[in-house]
Amino acid sequence: MSSMEIDFKQYQLRCQLRGHEDDVRGICVCGSEGIATSSRDRTVRFWSLDSSDKRKYVSSKMLLGHSSFVGPLAWIAPDEEFPEGGIVSGGMDTMVFVWDLRTGEKVQSLKGHQVQVTGVVLDGGDIISSSVDCTLRRWRKGQPVESWEAHKSAIQAVIKLPSGELVSGSTDTTLKLWRGKTCLHTFSGHTDTVRGLGVMHGLGILSASHDGSIMLWAQSGEVLMVMVGHTSIVYSVDAHVSGLIVSGSEDRFAKIWK
Template sequence: MADTAMGEVFKLRCELAGHEQDVRGVASCEDGRLVSCSRDTTVRTWTPTGSTTFESAVLMGHEHFVSCVAVMPPSPSLPSGAILSGGNDRTISGQCVVAPVVNVWVEGNLAASLKGHTLTVCGLSSDKAGRVYSASWDKTAMVWDLSSMSSVGKLEGHEQAVWSVLPLEDGGLVTASADKTCKLWRDGKCVHTYVGHTDCVRSLALFPGVGFVSCGNDGSVRLWAVSGECLLAKQISDNFLYCVAVLPTMEVAASGEDKTCKIVRDGDVVATLQHPGSVWSVACTPEGDIVTGCADGVTRVFTRDAGRAADAEAVQVYEARLASQTTSSQQIGGVDLATLPGEEALLEAGKKDGATIIIKKGGKAHVYSWNAGEHKWDALGTVADGPGEGGGGGKTLFN
């Protein structure tokens, strides 16, 4: 990946609360607005009113939980662009953007409901020509023309659910599936199958000038040339990775079940952004900020720009949420309090960013993660007996 000198470490910019359940998808608009969707059946737009403040508007149009969102740039068919959302009510809701007026979203005006999939719509993307691409648990991807608001193609060939769909720079289309493969499509036909992942492939992102990036349940991030060569394979987690995005710096952001969003540069994890719950989705803004959607119902924005960083009070609230989370001992294979080191263990630096340690303090087992950017241990919470929520699916969470 690109050898680019980076600036400051990522710091919290803001926490956007409003959804009542998990934030399953996030997206970024060119004009600075953000979009999020949730299990609570709503889509929200977030319009910046300051460097760390946003105003929210709710879009109603789904009957059940919303699993994905995407932003379509302006096109001949929709000069103002569109926001797209998909869910398990088996329709895609297209909301026309009348920028910069946000009250159109408050009124919930629907431009179209595109019907055709038979199971949950779990992935969306679009191109500058005005076409929309959808991925579904029904093992297909569909192509939609918004000038006619109709389907113009269905891609069939995967053996399991199609989780993600991505248009390429050269006009091709890539799909990612639970059958552990990615497929390249041209003119509606599969012309290549990318093999390498050992579990469900969950997300795709364009890597300009090279090809695309994928991540999946095997905990790996892979960089592919369109021709088929795997240029990089990096195991960055022992848990599922749910979403991947590429920053303007050509770094890769990958989020997952281990409650983090990791930043990968040249194959190395250079930063780990901690969250109170599983991180279902990640997106990047044109300025290089990172937007995440978390299982705790909060959309978060992280930035390298000190001028947009959250104030001390907001950071304190964020850190308190991290510290108050409870981690199940089942997730880490059980903990013997008597064998744990004391607080003196925190005087030694971690071996790598995101490395974890469990110490004994106040009669409890406390989990910390090494923050290489700020050279300090961040508190993640305490270890409790019994099963927990948002865990590692039977895998080891801390190591």
């Protein structure tokens, strides 16, 4: 069945991942290998398929090293350096860590941000991180390559587009489109913090805001659509290739838009 033929009415709760001792702050699907989660309990957990019940997952690795709550996660697909894949995590402790899932060990500690790390994304072999310190930083093989002040206020999210550019969202209410350290465009339209970002394949960029709205933008900066329905802060947004948009809010609702 292709992505356009999925019968979403057949979806139901498959299993629950129990193990964290505080709220779960981040989640990352790691190819077919498993799922990674991060938590205010200062841990990252990796969940693998249960060999006795393929509908369930079990906690197979607990990654310890952060000294405060852990938020954004990114998946490193298996390669020569990471035969079983790896995880990148960012925390309130200002650190970005790289973990080898074969051993469960921390193999890189990326220190440079001054306050909370809010986003991590892979750009080829590099890692890009965003922070409340208003900067984006590029890391390569465990070393800092470059950093720049991307906004005048805290950066809340960063994503990479299929075309290769980066997009950042900030407390200053704007999104910015980047090629390297060059800002190609500033997107203005929200009236409060831009908290979450997503990609709608073939159409543009999604943003979720504290102003309660979700916006779809063309890369040129044109607002293609505004979705209003939440009654509080919208923290996150993502889209399926079928055109389905999903958002999550402080109002305790996840909403599906189509």
